[in-house]
Amino acid sequence: MDERHRRFDADKLFRLKSEHSGYKFCPRCRTELEEQRLDGVLRLACPSGDCDFIFYQNPAPAAGAVVVTDDRILLVKRAHPPKIGWWCIPAGFMEWQEHPSQTAVREVKEETGLDIRLKGFFEVYSGSDDPRTNAVLILYLGEAIGGELGAADDAEEVRYFGFDELPDNIAFASHRQALKDYQERFRKGRS
Ligand SMILES: [Zn+2]
Numbered sequence: 001m002d003e004r005h006r007r008f009d010a011d012k013l014f015r016l017k018s019e020h021s022g023y024k025f026c027p028r029c030r031t032e033l034e035e036q037r038l039d040g041v042l043r044l045a046c047p048s049g050d051c052d053f054i055f056y057q058n059p060a061p062a063a064g065a066v067v068v069t070d071d072r073i074l075l076v077k078r079a080h081p082p083k084i085g086w087w088c089i090p091a092g093f094m095e096w097q098e099h100p101s102q103t104a105v106r107e108v109k110e111e112t113g114l115d116i117r118l119k120g121f122f123e124v125y126s127g128s129d130d131p132r133t134n135a136v137l138i139l140y141l142g143e144a145i146g147g148e149l150g151a152a153d154d155a156e157e158v159r160y161f162g163f164d165e166l167p168d169n170i171a172f173a174s175h176r177q178a179l180k181d182y183q184e185r186f187r188k189g190r191s
Contacts, residue, residue: 008081013131020044021057021133028053059126059134063100064091065108065142066122066182071190072160073182074144076111078171079156082131086171089178091137092154100138108142110153116142123181125174137174163187 016022026033026046033044038054046053066089067074075087092107094100101118108116122139151158161167163183170176 005081005084010082010131017131017133020055023055026051026053059136061094061100061136061138062091063094063103063107063138063140064089065104065116065118065140066178067108067114067116067142067144068182068186069144069160071187072162073166073179074108074112074114074158074160075167076155077151077157078154079151080154083169083171085156086169087167088171088175089139090155090158091139091175093135101140104138104140104142109147111151111155112158113147113150113152114144115146117145118142123178125177127172127174129173135174137172137178139178 020033020035020043023044024033025031026048029046029048029051031046031048031051033053033055034047035042036045036054037043038045043057044055074090076090077087078084090108090111092103092110094103098106104118105116108114119141122141125137125139127135127137149158166179170179
């Protein structure tokens with residue numbers, strides 16, 4: 001395990017999330033931030049007269065794709081914290097200029113080596129069990145159209161699973177729910 005992984009402290013990150021992400025000083029003018037009740041929410045605001053910085057703690061948007069081939073779903077084994085060695089649907093955080101559909105295609109390529117085409121929208125989930133940040137997960141339905149399956153980037157292993165052999169250690173509640181929802185909607189009546 002490398003140094004960065006050893007330093008990853010999930011309990012500490014969960015605590016910081018509940019303390020305005022641990023932020024203390026204005027990123028614009030370095031004044032110490034103060035708690036203020038704004039729009040009914042306790043937020044950090046810069047008290048300096050000529051600075052209007054307010055820290056809005058928003059969930060981070062992420063996107064990914066449910067890729068199913070021959071009734072088997074593509075999953076990724078995580079190579080980085082949190083939840084190293086746990087499985088999840090290929091997905092990742094959006095870059096600033098991206099549309100979530102671009103994020104989904106990019107993340108699947110980066111983690112699994114596969115080129116996919118999006119067939120449609122699947123579902124959106126809200127998650128609070130990632131110690132780094134709360135997240136909004138936007139999932140599409142995808143279809144592999146090329147590339148070569150192989151773990152890369154944030155993945156330790158990638159493979160297709162039959163729905164009767166899904167691993168128990170699925171990393172996040174939103175991913176577990178998505179696996180349930182997919183089977184409800186697209187596999188009803190199948191054995
Ligand atoms: Zn300021």
